[in-house]
Amino acid sequence: MDRLKLDWTHLTADAVGPDHGITEAELEALREPSAAALRAVRARAEQDLRFQTLPYDLETHGRIAEYAEAQRGRFENIVVLGIGGSALGNRALHTAMHSPFHELFPGEGLPRLFVLDNVDPDLIGEFLDRVDPSTCLFNVISKSGSTAETMSQFLVFRRALIERLGEEAHVEHVVVTTDARTGVLRPIVEEAGYASFEVPDGVGGRFSVLSPVGLVSSALIGIDTLGLLKGAAHMDERCRTEDLLENPALLYAAAQTLMQREKGKPIAVTFAYGHRLRHLADWYAQLVAESIGKRLDRAGREVFTGPTPVRAVGVTDQHSQVQLYVEGPHDKWFTLLAIDQPDHQVAIPTDFTDRDALAYLGGRGMGELFHAEREGTRIALTEAGRPNLTLSFPRVTEHTLGQYLYLMELAVAVMGEHYGIDAFDQPGVEAGKVAAYALMGREGYEARRAEIEAARSQRTPRVCG
């Protein structure tokens, strides 16, 4: 069976020297804390870290599959109205499993997928202008139902549907994923009679891709969601061992922790070699940034910690970011996502063989070139003392994707223990939300608005315009 492989040869002091690479002693010192962290995380699997139970929730999966089956052939377009954890996983799975040109050529009776994770009027307005809502099924995703972006989109598209189809018929064009009992959307679901699924308790938004949040849209576009769950369950089993070197989640969490804490590298680059993997890097960026980026540790001390995730795509960004990666500050470590076996073979023709700059390409596969460039970059990074780990997908399948998603979720939960912070809240998002409410004139936020206006009037504007 296809198993993800973590090659950390070039993360070590052996490969990149002791200033930048992990020593045996450093790794040894994290052995017991890693085992303890795993126990702590595992102990909460039925409480606030219920993402660990999702791979086994076949009952929910069955309901999703049944719903998706009943919708087959009914809609040209599936439209996700969600943002952050209610969008990034959905997009990542679509990009990984479908053609880059899927929306142009959906083929085989499959619908298109649009993930509208913004309230930019130039995005939403264009969609309204060009896509007939009666060809769409809207998957509204918000646990609380109070996410301003998602709810304003819901109001807009619900009205567009009703105008086009009438109050009664519009109902079939909406499926809501929200809290089972509380929140704004649940009573709306009950009144209107929308199809709905539940965001399970104890599963944070950024850990919810394997819940109905990520599975409903995936099932609707023909992804094998059971394969995802099986892959995740496989990784869950693999991550039972407390042996740091045998447990991929413990190993990855240790790598991140040591790179930031011991090697002074605040930047974590996910370098996705493969168009299909590129949105996994976006999904992971949210997971790690929101989980570990924290002002306070668990004792309430100011620590201002957390890695900054950077997303790159290979080979593309070799011609954009690699100059900096190889020669710039020693403040980064790298995770290369690799695909051992691409789905396509493209032969490079043997033409212009008299030209030295072309002759070596002819007769080779484009996959060989792609692989040589990844290896070349890996070698250049290593020789420049830049620690890097290669995480390989034997092939990109639902099973290996499920493995990856679960691996990273568990690794980030373990990182939370190493960093000593609460990986499951996001207090820093609140301030901006409140200020936006105040600026929008929401009831109850008048005092904040007055405060903002006072601050503005006191400050001298500095403008070059």
Place this chain on the structure above:
Amino acid sequence: MDRLKLDWTHLTADAVGPDHGITEAELEALREPSAAALRAVRARAEQDLRFQTLPYDLETHGRIAEYAEAQRGRFENIVVLGIGGSALGNRALHTAMHSPFHELFPGEGLPRLFVLDNVDPDLIGEFLDRVDPSTCLFNVISKSGSTAETMSQFLVFRRALIERLGEEAHVEHVVVTTDARTGVLRPIVEEAGYASFEVPDGVGGRFSVLSPVGLVSSALIGIDTLGLLKGAAHMDERCRTEDLLENPALLYAAAQTLMQREKGKPIAVTFAYGHRLRHLADWYAQLVAESIGKRLDRAGREVFTGPTPVRAVGVTDQHSQVQLYVEGPHDKWFTLLAIDQPDHQVAIPTDFTDRDALAYLGGRGMGELFHAEREGTRIALTEAGRPNLTLSFPRVTEHTLGQYLYLMELAVAVMGEHYGIDAFDQPGVEAGKVAAYALMGREGYEARRAEIEAARSQRTPRVCG
């Protein structure tokens, strides 16, 4: 006329405190060096910094416009075969000026644009499987003609065209942008009789968007390329003054320099508020990373310097990265790209007014919400002591885009002076290329290959798999 505006109120010590914000004294100390840097850069406008002359090259522009006019209605698809500086500007202009759904609904006889800046077989193979090459015009862009990615694509698509259309007819489906005299592609152009344009001397790849590199594909998809040049020329005029506070390029270069050198912030976030602006951040990431990310200063001393560009999209990444930005390490500064006046208005319907979480949205424009969220985030960043600058586009037009592109090019050239490095080379890319050649078995790289194999055999693999 629409002028870009730089609001740096919240970059100052006044706004975010002296640990994180720029003081008057720091700015004052950069006044004379800024003027000197500008003179140094301006003095090279006819030598190796010829990007400064591009806004005025109306003769070349005329030839491009004429060529594009002659192709009107002939092709369904324009396909850029290029990478790095031969792709990022092309994509950024397309995204800024066209609908996000342009490829699905090109409308008005305009072709689609595909920028295939990778050799991922799963990308190129899918394109070959799904798009008939006889509907495409391929714009091959490489100054030297030895870029492995672009040339392997050229070999593949040239052969596909010839198989479909024959040797003679295929010629009309290719337009090459390459060096006027030297390199691998020029003689191929001459032999085959392809249409061609020149990458001008003294213009580095990442500074070439306003040359035929960026203009040919733009003209072919109906972008007002003259507007781009006029906008750039307008910014060029605006950046004649040596007064730091009046010259946007000097101001931006000073901001970046002070943020990294005096405030210890190695990460530069471009936070694009607006789907249309998001690929500008990708274009800028290459410009600044390759230009400033350097191991050696001009005296040959090891400095390992350069900011790490990070790309974010508002409001989307508020639900992904803002937690980290507000609460994480004080190692970032922010450039918010803003649009004063979006092209679309989307009204949020007044429904469910009995629900507090929805009532404040009804009757407002989505643009108001979008604006309030940007301001809310800006306020949260500022209050958390995170310095930020807002660069506003009054509207997104060819003119304002031209202003932006030129502003950033000039600012990065000036940064090169402040950082004391050569902003116009990219020695760090070479190592990876050479290793890839060696792995591909290119003639002349046998010794390097042996070296790589020896290194591999000596190192103990560390794998969790």
